[in-house]
Amino acid sequence: MRMIGNIIWFIFGGFIAAVLWLILGLLLSATIIGIPFGLQCFKFAKLVLFPFGQNVDSDFGKHPIANILWAVFFGWEMALGYISVAIVYALTLIGIPFAVQWLKLSMLALFPFGAKIR
Secondary structure, eight states: OHHHHHHHHIIIIIHHHHHHHHHHHHHHTTSTTTHHHHHHHHHHHHHHHSOTTOOEEOOGGGSHHHHHHHIIIIIHHHHHHHHHHHHHHHTSSTTHHHHHHHHHHHHHHHOOTTOEEO
């Protein structure tokens, strides 16, 4: 199921989303202040490429100030967007596995600093 889910995800938007996250990460990494935020974008690109079979372990206490800044400026909007997409996918039976992946992305979107993808 993991391989089939990843292939479907990759074809229907995973590749495009990963490229967009990579571009955003490169743009943010162009400045010294933006490098930590750019590194988090690279983390998103890795997860959004093939999310099935990967887990997100959050550790808010590792970088609390960076997580708060991220949550205030970027995170809450992205998390709400990902949750909204997950709800739409969850309305159909066939979309439930994809809804779970969107919820995984929303968890990472809220507090990415210190989170590990395994």
